[in-house]
Amino acid sequence: MIRLGLCCLFRQAPIKFSATTARSLLRLDRDAQLARLDRLCLENTLALLAALEEVKRLGFGAFRVLSTLFPLYTHPDVGYQLEQLPSARQIFDILQQVRIRKEYYHLRLSFHPDQFVLLSSPRPEVTASSIDELVYQAKLAALIGADVINIHAGGVYGDKQAALERLAEQIEALPQAIRNRLTLENDDQSYSVADLLPLCDKLSVPLVYDVHHHRCNPDGLSVAAATSACLQSWQRVGREAHLHISSPKYGWGEEPKPHADFIDRADFPDEWLDLSATIDVEAKAKEPAVLRLKEQLALPDWPEKGANDG
DNA sequence: GCATGTCAAGTTGTG
DNA sequence: CACAACTTGACATGC
Numbered sequence: 348m349i350r351l352g353l354c355c356l357f358r359q360a361p362i363k364f365s366a367t368t369a370r371s372l373l374r375l376d377r378d379a380q381l382a383r384l385d386r387l388c389l390e391n392t393l394a395l396l397a398a399l400e401e402v403k404r405l406g407f408g409a410f411r412v413l414s415t416l417f418p419l420y421t422h423p424d425v426g427y428q429l430e431q432l433p434s435a436r437q438i439f440d441i442l443q444q445v446r447i448r449k450e451y452y453h454l455r456l457s458f459h460p461d462q463f464v465l466l467s468s469p470r471p472e473v474t475a476s477s478i479d480e481l482v483y484q485a486k487l488a489a490l491i492g493a494d495v496i497n498i499h500a501g502g503v504y505g506d507k508q509a510a511l512e513r514l515a516e517q518i519e520a521l522p523q524a525i526r527n528r529l530t531l532e533n534d535d536q537s538y539s540v541a542d543l544l545p546l547c548d549k550l551s552v553p554l555v556y557d558v559h560h561h562r563c564n565p566d567g568l569s570v571a572a573a574t575s576a577c578l579q580s581w582q583r584v585g586r587e588a589h590l591h592i593s594s595p596k597y598g599w600g601e602e603p604k605p606h607a608d609f610i611d612r613a614d615f616p617d618e619w620l621d622l623s624a625t626i627d628v629e630a631k632a633k634e635p636a637v638l639r640l641k642e643q644l645a646l647p648d649w650p651e652k653g654a655n656d657g
Numbered sequence: 658g659c660a661t662g663t664c665a666a667g668t669t670g671t672g
Numbered sequence: 673c674a675c676a677a678c679t680t681g682a683c684a685t686g687c
Binding site: 354355356364365366367368370371411413414415459460461462497499532534535536591593604605606627629631633 | 676677678679680681682683684
């Protein structure tokens with residue numbers, strides 16, 4: 348059975364995640380900074396709990412948590428630890444409720460660190476800040492029971508093999524909490540499925556297969572072959588596979604990379620119809636897009652009847 | 658209220 | 673050289 352996943356935000360439900368800027372925080376003294384961050388973190392944690400309810404209500408099976416749930420957490424000047432916040436106890440309580448709901452509804456939670464998280468960079472300061480960010484996301488993932496932290500391989504820096512070797516070294520040295528959640532996704536310009544497979548095989552890193560990126564950045568593998576490689580990489584670690592679907596905003600012409608509001612049914616691979624896997628729907632229209640795809644594929648509400656037993 | 662400029666971070670390709 | 677693209681526009685400010 349396929350479970351569809353919503354990514355990060357809601358367009359219809361009144362569920363909002365709030366942010367702030369470092370610049371505005373820097374005009375405040377530390378106590379005032381922490382007070383404002385406290386309010387944002389508390390609101391966002393409550394919004395995450397509401398998000399799970401809505402995801403379940405809509406019959407979806409997965410939710411991608413936005414990286415900025417705790418705004419500016421790893422920022423060099425205004426960063427903080429949850430324990431420093433006045434409402435820390437309440438925030439941890441709510442996070443635990445998120446985990447309990449997630450288990451009760453059989454939902455799957457994931458993270459997708461943004462483009463600044465690069466383990467292949469030759470610049471040590473880039474790698475160091477990336478690992479800081481991964482430590483933060485892994486801590487949060489452990490608290491709410493998210494099993495996936497999915498990143499791209501990053502830049503090429505003029506030598507793809509050398510970059511892949513740096514990536515492999517960094518992955519091997521990661522703390523367990525990150526290592527056992529880390530996944531690699533093929534991207535739309537540099538690293539294809541074929542590029543990533545040797546590393547995924549060698550280090551038992553699951554491959555998140557993005558078919559839109561694959562179509563933008565082909566590698567000679569068919570969709571069927573890439574799907575099969577993805578499934579195998581997850582089977583090896585005994586976990587449910589994870590894939591991404593999106594459609595091009597302007598069609599498959601000159602500019603296929605930007606994402607459309609909805610998924611074109613024709614872009615959904617036939618090879619995926621019988622999968623038991625999580626498929627994140629990367630569509631600007633958010634819930635309506637996931638709902639439309641769910642209807643077009645005639646998928647039942649998640650969890651399927653019987654999945655809740657035990 | 659609403660329009661507009663700005664926002665922590667890296668890398669790549671395009672116009 | 674500026675800017676968009678990337679999993680996601682939203683915040684802060686000034687009128």
